[in-house]
Amino acid sequence: MSDKTCEIAFFSGTGNTSLAVAEIAKVLSNSDLSVSVRTIENSSPEDLGRSDLLGIAFPVAAGATYPFVLDFLEELPSSSDGKAFLAVTMGSSPGNVGLHVRELLREKGYAPTGMAQIIMPTNFRRLRSPNMRDREVLREGLESARSFARNYLEGGTDWNHGDVEPDFAGMREDAATLWKILRSRYTLSVNESRCDGCELCAEVCPVGNITMEQGLPVFHDNCQVCMRCFSLCPQKAITVGGVEYEQWSTSEEPWRIEGFDPEQV
């Protein structure tokens, strides 16, 4: 019977991060840890912080991550003796996000014990269809997630990435400014002739940025540019900045982890 608890809070726009979290959770569950998983978009920060080990996972976005994820991290409760790890998925590079998050958690009293940097196929402005190369990158990414978890259990992980002064608050402020620019550059719009009014985009948006009006989606002003609605639209009816990019999604339900239903937490 497990006597230690691990809670993983994650956000995944299009499935890469949820697949990586599933691998990490499976490996950690085979130890003395009792693992539960929850989504950041459906949790309150204060629900967390009571476990022996806190895991945070998210996609890298613009060298940081989505503003609503940064807000969530900022609001995490303090811990007196908990450990923490971070897992990020990314197309190529994490920037300094790991360094800033490590310092935030350290200030809150967590002991930062390891960071996984998992390369996955990019879900941003994809010009070509998913192909064998993406499959290979995905396979290697999932192996790297498993390997991180195995090393974690053996005490062999570290979290020493980046060479700037840690400044989580500064990163959060910069992200707020940057996302204003991203929202104006990558404005979502709907191709009315393709949209069949299924409402899926409105249902899946993690921040409630889409409402349906007269059978069509209306995009409001809090878009995180997470690609979820765009990638899951069955009719490929959503464009990004007026461009029809290739959709990328490794899961039809990126908020769900097989065997670890966040709604059961």
Ligand SMILES: Cc1cc2nc3c(=O)[nH]c(=O)nc-3n(C[C@H](O)[C@H](O)[C@H](O)COP(=O)(O)O)c2cc1C
């Ligand atoms: C708006 C946006 C910005 C991104 N910025 C970065 C970046 O700075 N560095 C990087 O390596 N990947 C970047 N990516 C790629 C994602 O981090 C990567 O595809 C990730 O695995 C997606 O995870 P998800 O499927 O769980 O949402 C970006 C993706 C988006 C949508």
Ligand code: SF4
């Ligand atoms: S998911 Fe696509 S088809 Fe469905 S309402 Fe949204 S834009 Fe229209």
Ligand code: SF4
């Ligand atoms: S509107 Fe689409 S891209 Fe923007 S936050 Fe919602 S799901 Fe993500």
